[in-house]
Amino acid sequence: MNPLRIKIARLEFPNPVFVASGTFGYGQEAADLANLSALGALITKSIGAQPRRGNPHPRLFETTAGLLNSIGLQNVGVQSFIQEKLPFLRAQRVPLIVNVAGRTIDEYEEVVTALEAHEGILGYELNFSCPNVKEGGLEFSQKAEVTAVATARIRKLTKRLVIPKLTPNVTRVSEIARAAESEGADAVSLINTLTGMAVDIETWRPRINTIVGGYSGPAIKPVALAKVYETAKAVNIPVIGIGGIRNWQDAVEFFLVGASAVQVGTANFVDPRTAEKIVNGLQEYLERKGLASIDELRGGLRVEKRG
Amino acid sequence: MNPLRIKIARLEFPNPVFVASGTFGYGQEAADLANLSALGALITKSIGAQPRRGNPHPRLFETTAGLLNSIGLQNVGVQSFIQEKLPFLRAQRVPLIVNVAGRTIDEYEEVVTALEAHEGILGYELNFSCPNVKEGGLEFSQKAEVTAVATARIRKLTKRLVIPKLTPNVTRVSEIARAAESEGADAVSLINTLTGMAVDIETWRPRINTIVGGYSGPAIKPVALAKVYETAKAVNIPVIGIGGIRNWQDAVEFFLVGASAVQVGTANFVDPRTAEKIVNGLQEYLERKGLASIDELRGGLRVEKRG
């Protein structure tokens, strides 16, 4: 029996280590560097209804142990995704989750509807960090009501997994997660990037084109762990932990605070084999600790007071 | 004319580089390592109405480019502060701001009232990151209404500077800042620590005694810059920037996004002379750039689109 096997709703995944949206392209680009079939799941770059060219240069800036990005959801659009990307992904032996982006709830619906007609997709991760045009650019998951409505409307469209992906840029992420759970989400994933910025002190220009951008990487791991911990205590659906994961030790921390699975993001840029290495590391760790499965790790944090 | 001179309300400060609450003790401990009279201002460790012993070990954990802490507001209490600490601080030639903590608004009032009777204090920084017992432990500045009420009640008690210090753990920090401004705050300072955590994967215990704690240091700088930028655009009172500042280059970034002054926190532990070094670095930078004063730097971010 595979000790790393996990379930989300009724679906099984070979292991709990996924690659995060926007950090593994559409799979093809990394296929000759990484072993796709070693991934617990592959989550695509966010797909919108129409192709988007994204933001101008500069889109990336490396900070101390972190990365600022403003890709601007550049993507090929759902139709070319179906024609150009999906066939390749379907041919791989890797569980596929498509990440869906939108500026309106209608756009999320449009994308999901288009994808429903095609095989080989286990579920949809809803990128609720997108700016909501109806709410003056507030991220969808910065409001519990919006999160609830959007989740409910997508839930109606599909029997596949519906996994809202939550922004950390809120006061109480657990309240947003509960709103998603109450409307039928199968799981929630978090965190998406923190809002961050950096300035070039010689040119006085922002380091990235959008002034503020998404902050990721090892520097955000402590924040991500706290948000996942808060959320896992508050909901009964699986929580997929994301944020600064570079190695199996990082992953174990997320499982201990209550994550059912994890996603590797920025680390893929440095080593596209990170997820596979984490899977191997977890296996050895379970053996060393004499644990029969990853479930025995989940939420195992020992919080009794000491001293 | 001193190019680094700044004003908050009607009060002048010799330079805009302060040391942050809880990272410079009560001044005395660092007095023989750092030149106190070089500081723009010294902000004391948070003072409560009663002495507090704080949290048990472990209180600190070093993460990648950051620090987790759970000191638990250990402090001597306002009365012993007045008797044991204030005389020394008054004897120094350093502008003094006392940071006030409380579990209820009454406690903030009690501390400020006690301090009003004593000379040598320019103002009060209100640590609104304290857990509010009336709100089930929510930080005071996680709610705009609470921030407004608390600010208004302290404002009534004093003609000295009232500077609410805001938590970054909110959806829109600028709304909280506006609430403080509307009730007569002379300035706001941010950010206090982000909520973060870390886990020992061998013992399965949290790395600090309170499970989640305050995250500080270089790793949080991009988040702090974004919050200060958001706030400086939204209010007309000075914004004091805090978060991950280690050197003059970091400070310049904060001024460019709109900060009127900055505070050095965690970096004091590594080098208690950091603030003085920043002051010198700023002086040279202004000269090199041919700027007459720090005001010419403030908000100088160039945001016109390019490309």
Next chain:
Amino acid sequence: MASKIVPTQTKGLYDCRVLSNDEVARGIFLMRLHAPEIAARVQPGQFVNIKTQPHDSDEIAPLLRRPFSVCQTDRNAGWISILWKNVGPGTRMLSRHPIDTVLNIIGPLGKGFELTDENAAVALVAGGLGVAPMPILAAALHERRSSFTVLLGARTSAELWGKEELQRFGAQIRIATDDGSAGHRGFVTELLQNWIKEHDPIASRVYSCGPMPMLERVASICSAAKVRAEVAVETVMGCGFGICMGCPIQPREGVEQFGRYYLACLDGPVFCADDIRYESTSH
């Protein structure tokens, strides 16, 4: 016409031993790496993406890899070289490495120069570290028996590298330095203008690498003279192989590019000079 994407199915991820790492001009270093798989496959203008910490180091900074053009390749001996200069943390890290340090490298990456079979007159135009991809390009041209000229630009003679190396492949060398300490005093693009006068535009071909402003100048000179030119750009990269979308290059107005940006790491780093816009691309 739009540059086409060359399938990168041949890239790999390798641990490579540092064979040498010497200062070959003031502040400029040549690092040779044992990388037989890359050496065997790399095309002129392609690059490698290097994790600057030793492969077994747990230092986090620099977080991302750093891209470097392949400068030379020796298929038989199984090594490649990169030419680098210390400009920040990543390159400072490279300066730390003694011989036998093992570095993790991804490559070969990107789309290289399109070599002409026609025996056209060829000029290689390099500014500063833009000389990096020229030796491997010169070697390839040499193999095809095409004669060519290299126009080398640098701030000063002390920072000039490549003369001997390029002459080995029968290149004619012309030099320009800002301070006149070697060759023509002025810009390498002035040498290009002269060279173009001497040749038949239709039968001429220019390959260039260097700072964006210089490439922009090369592009306008060549399009004015109707000379076909290719330029290798340097932009900040997150991954180097197409998964981060962090390396956009603006197509020039009118260039058919399905309303999207080029990605420097997939569609480039070599582009047809008149396909792209030359905004500053260093962060």
Next chain:
Amino acid sequence: MASKIVPTQTKGLYDCRVLSNDEVARGIFLMRLHAPEIAARVQPGQFVNIKTQPHDSDEIAPLLRRPFSVCQTDRNAGWISILWKNVGPGTRMLSRHPIDTVLNIIGPLGKGFELTDENAAVALVAGGLGVAPMPILAAALHERRSSFTVLLGARTSAELWGKEELQRFGAQIRIATDDGSAGHRGFVTELLQNWIKEHDPIASRVYSCGPMPMLERVASICSAAKVRAEVAVETVMGCGFGICMGCPIQPREGVEQFGRYYLACLDGPVFCADDIRYESTSH
């Protein structure tokens, strides 16, 4: 009684050159640093807080300084030494430093051992790296002409250091190793029990440094025998000089301490053995 705070008005922040950094036992290194001001003032049991990166490095990690007991001091030559072992990033950084590397150091810090003038029988009890503060303590006792015994504990003989060094100060040495590869097979605290039997409790004094569990055992043995003991604790520290409040040590129940914690860096690292609680204090 509660330990009293020694004013730390004499501490300073200095750039110190590494004079030597040698492996003196398996995995254990002795680093000598040129630090005349500290050497002149440091008391046995005090420590220094070291920025482990070279003073001119801009590497961020490790973020905080790392505290180390002063092991030896030579007032005339103006150097101090620390004894260290590679347990993580900070100490790994120390292992990188060749001679003449300059490190930034704060010290001397904390409250040291209280030396007896009474010519009491004295035992120094060290476990593992707890031997670090013993040479400087032995030297001070030697100056006061008090004779003393050192009980040295280590996992195995290969990790034993200090014998010769301590004998120079006329110390009698007794050794215990977990594996019996040197001296008594077992715990150093067993040696202590024997030593106590041999001496008059009122006229005996014990100074100890080592892992918390060992110190706890030393404390209970001594209080049972009514022997006055002082212990040097090691706890995680943020600053080392009292501004972060990150180094709490619990007073033992009943110890008058104004309902607050001790701070290891100000009230310690040396405490009266029965003033404190021995919870694990490493993070």
